[in-house]
Amino acid sequence: MLDIKYIREHKEEVKKNCENRLSSANVDELLKLDEQRRKIIGEIDSLRTERNQGSKGKPSPEEIEAMKQKRVRIGEMEAELAKIEEKYNEELFKVPNLTHPDVKASKNEDDNPVLEIFKEPAKFDFEPKDHVQLSEALDLIDFNRAAEVSGAKFYYLKNELALLEFALIQYALEILYQKGFTPITTPDLAKQEVLKAMGFNPRGESTQIYNIENSDLSLIGTAEITMGGYHRGEVLSEAELPKKYAAVSHCFRTEAGSYSKFSKGIFRVHQFTKIEMFQYVRPETSEAAHRELLEIEKEIFKGLDIPFRVVDHCTADLGAPSTRTFDLEAWMPGKPNKEGKMGDWGEITSTSNCTDYQARALNIKYKKADGDKEYVHMLNGTAIAVTRAIIAILENYQQADGSIKIPEVLVKYMPGRITSIKK
RNA sequence: GGAGAGGUGGCUGAGUGGCUGAAAGCAGCACACUGCUAAUGUGUUAACCCAGCAAUGGGUUCAUGGGUUCGAAUCCCAUCCUCUCCGCCA
Numbered sequence: 001m002l003d004i005k006y007i008r009e010h011k012e013e014v015k016k017n018c019e020n021r022l023s024s025a026n027v028d029e030l031l032k033l034d035e036q037r038r039k040i041i042g043e044i045d046s047l048r049t050e051r052n053q054g055s056k057g058k059p060s061p062e063e064i065e066a067m068k069q070k071r072v073r074i075g076e077m078e079a080e081l082a083k084i085e086e087k088y089n090e091e092l093f094k095v096p097n098l099t100h101p102d103v104k105a106s107k108n109e110d111d112n113p114v115l116e117i118f119k120e121p122a123k124f125d126f127e128p129k130d131h132v133q134l135s136e137a138l139d140l141i142d143f144n145r146a147a148e149v150s151g152a153k154f155y156y157l158k159n160e161l162a163l164l165e166f167a168l169i170q171y172a173l174e175i176l177y178q179k180g181f182t183p184i185t186t187p188d189l190a191k192q193e194v195l196k197a198m199g200f201n202p203r204g205e206s207t208q209i210y211n212i213e214n215s216d217l218s219l220i221g222t223a224e225i226t227m228g229g230y231h232r233g234e235v236l237s238e239a240e241l242p243k244k245y246a247a248v249s250h251c252f253r254t255e256a257g258s259y260s261k262f263s264k265g266i267f268r269v270h271q272f273t274k275i276e277m278f279q280y281v282r283p284e285t286s287e288a289a290h291r292e293l294l295e296i297e298k299e300i301f302k303g304l305d306i307p308f309r310v311v312d313h314c315t316a317d318l319g320a321p322s323t324r325t326f327d328l329e330a331w332m333p334g335k336p337n338k339e340g341k342m343g344d345w346g347e348i349t350s351t352s353n354c355t356d357y358q359a360r361a362l363n364i365k366y367k368k369a370d371g372d373k374e375y376v377h378m379l380n381g382t383a384i385a386v387t388r389a390i391i392a393i394l395e396n397y398q399q400a401d402g403s404i405k406i407p408e409v410l411v412k413y414m415p416g417r418i419t420s421i422k423k
Numbered sequence: 424g425g426a427g428a429g430g431u432g433g434c435u436g437a438g439u440g441g442c443u444g445a446a447a448g449c450a451g452c453a454c455a456c457u458g459c460u461a462a463u464g465u466g467u468u469a470a471c472c473c474a475g476c477a478a479u480g481g482g483u484u485c486a487u488g489g490g491u492u493c494g495a496a497u498c499c500c501a502u503c504c505u506c507u508c509c510g511c512c513a
Contacts (some may be wrong), residue, residue, distance in 0.1 A: 052481095059494085
């Protein structure tokens with residue numbers, strides 16, 4: 001969340017930002033609630049002062065009678081305050097993070113500038129297949145039985161593809177370990193209060209989150225949630241920053257209403273494995289840390305030798321907690337583009353600088369050398385989202401004979417080629 | 424899942440209705456002193472909210488949420504977590 005003091009003092013700037021980001025936040029309403037809230041807090045505090053004074057020593061029976069009235073009055077006002085604060089918090093959490101000045105202001109979600117392209121997509125001298133056709137021919141994914149057992153948009157990865165999942169995990173973890181990231185596996189479920197503080201709304205309309213019945217737990221949509229919650233309520237020392245984690249988890253998304261030919265196969269699924277990079281840093285270094293995360297993502301996919309481009313989210317496409325977001329989009333020869341032709345870019349990673357937006361809600365600070373405390377900045381970035389990486393590999397590495405080569409860097413973990421002959 | 428014990432400041436730990444935002448110790452900080460590198464003495468050190476330019480004043484916080492009371496760390500209820508034992512299990 002944003003600092004309410006900042007919102008009070010920069011009302012117009014915040015309103016403009018909400019507008020650019022197509023946010024439903026109502027800043028005027030929020031500030032009205034803020035005013036009501038402060039007024040009633042003042043009233044409650046002075047009533048309490050009277051009560052506290054009155055009940056010092058041994059009060060007389062008359063005084064006790066008077067104090068009784070005060071208690072009732074305080075109770076009433078507290079109930080009113082609670083009502084106001086509920087609405088206030090609801091509004092406050094709707095206000096998105098401030099936006100990095102270099103981000104393109106646009107109200108069109110498809111208006112993301114392309115920053116660079118790595119490797120031009122290869123031309124095939126045969127008709128390339130999409131990953132669904134490829135995996136069918138080679139018995140790599142079982143959609144039908146997954147539908148039987150779990151429903152649509154679930155899948156079984158089979159044979160070499162099951163190996164490929166772990167090869168990708170191992171590959172990415174090794175790179176990150178070398179770079180000083182702490183490898184960590186996280187819970188796949190988290191409390192709703194943590195989701196909320198991280199800027200995900202588990203109970204909102206159009207939520208992407210699965211909730212567990214009869215509990216306050218949700219299935220996480222990303223390890224960003226469990227890694228942001230990891231240091232909740234802590235004061236970190238300046239010396240231990242930056243903290244860098246390479247978190248492995250499953251991710252669960254309801255993907256409500258996203259059925260289309262653009263999300264066929266395993267492009268958009270209810271569950272997948274992901275390695276997420278997560279950093280806690282000093283505010284003045286967060287922009288450099290964000291660049292570092294982007295560079296690592298590029299290094300990982302350059303290593304896999306997959307064509308990709310880097311896009312910079314425009315304001316309309318920015319998630320609420322983020323001040324700036326870069327995506328890597330891989331070339332997917334089997335993905336239909338808007339004109340219905342084969343071949344398009346598909347998102348494979350995403351890295352966001354959430355500055356102190358999440359840290360404020362989670363109360364994560366660090367202690368500076370001079371003793372002052374300040375909120376940390378928190379950043380996240382995808383190292384490998386397994387299903388998306390698999391699509392990119394299958395479709396880019398398919399061969400004329402129907403087999404699939406495996407990227408050089410993964411061959412130490414699994415066979416170097418997937419063919420139709422199974423044992 | 425069953426039985427029991429417990430959750431207090433940066434840490435250890437005392438406190439069973441007002442004198443307790445909280446003893447004592449440790450750690451930290453400041454000053455003093457010592458000529459030998461660490462000890463001694465004195466003082467000081469929680470967070471958050473509201474008002475204020477500030478000094479400051481007020482409020483809240485002893486796992487969390489409710490309740491009793493003029494007044495709760497202290498009494499009652501619920502929940503969560505930790506430890507021990509039993510059961511179960513990967």
